[in-house]
Amino acid sequence: MKKLLQETLLPLYDLFFPKLCPGCKQKVLNTNKLLCWSCLLTLPETHFDPKDNLLFKKFPKTLPLHSLFALFIFYPKGIVENLLYTIKYEQHPELGSFLGQQLGHYIQAFFSDIKGVIPVPLHPKRERLRGYNQAEKIAEGMAEILGCKVYNALIRNKNTPQLAHTKKDRDEILIGAFSLSPTEKLPKGHYFLIDDILTTGATLKACAKVLLKEEKICLSMATLAYRV
Numbered sequence: 001m002k003k004l005l006q007e008t009l010l011p012l013y014d015l016f017f018p019k020l021c022p023g024c025k026q027k028v029l030n031t032n033k034l035l036c037w038s039c040l041l042t043l044p045e046t047h048f049d050p051k052d053n054l055l056f057k058k059f060p061k062t063l064p065l066h067s068l069f070a071l072f073i074f075y076p077k078g079i080v081e082n083l084l085y086t087i088k089y090e091q092h093p094e095l096g097s098f099l100g101q102q103l104g105h106y107i108q109a110f111f112s113d114i115k116g117v118i119p120v121p122l123h124p125k126r127e128r129l130r131g132y133n134q135a136e137k138i139a140e141g142m143a144e145i146l147g148c149k150v151y152n153a154l155i156r157n158k159n160t161p162q163l164a165h166t167k168k169d170r171d172e173i174l175i176g177a178f179s180l181s182p183t184e185k186l187p188k189g190h191y192f193l194i195d196d197i198l199t200t201g202a203t204l205k206a207c208a209k210v211l212l213k214e215e216k217i218c219l220s221m222a223t224l225a226y227r228v
């Protein structure tokens, strides 16, 4: 029965409802791949050195970050914008995990001491509406490659507005927005804080300040993309 479905009905389904690549919205010929070959080969990778790159300028020197990395450059209306939109708003958490794996492959080449990955949390109300936290999906993909654990070590206390669309002081809005989870303890070690995009860095900075209250941890950050 399963064979019959795969051999007859699925090709018909593909014919009437072709799978579109989330990067370029063109039909994907190889249905085993999440992205078309053209997008996979032209993704704008940063090739940053996680220990020394321009992202450090977005954070104060007083914040003791071990390393900092973004996998792609976000250009408005580019492939990466389409991918992030698809992960967040079109119910494709598997794309987040897939790109998280790519992030993991890159990070793996630089570090062998990573204890765990910590996703930037969504407010529970927003997570219920979406059904998942996109940062957690990215973290899961990354953890799979690095062979470490995902620690939901932060909780979001405030349902803050979309920071990209606000003119108010972002740091001020985020005061008290995050705290340490009372149930998820962090053993001593090196952790990566994970989010989908780095824009001003205000959200990551607010999370890092809370995490660094734990004296026994060493903190790095990584995102799928950074906005130029």
Ligand SMILES: [Zn+2]
Residues within 6 Å of the ligand: 021, 022, 023, 024, 025, 026, 035, 036, 037, 038, 039, 040
């Ligand atoms: Zn494509």
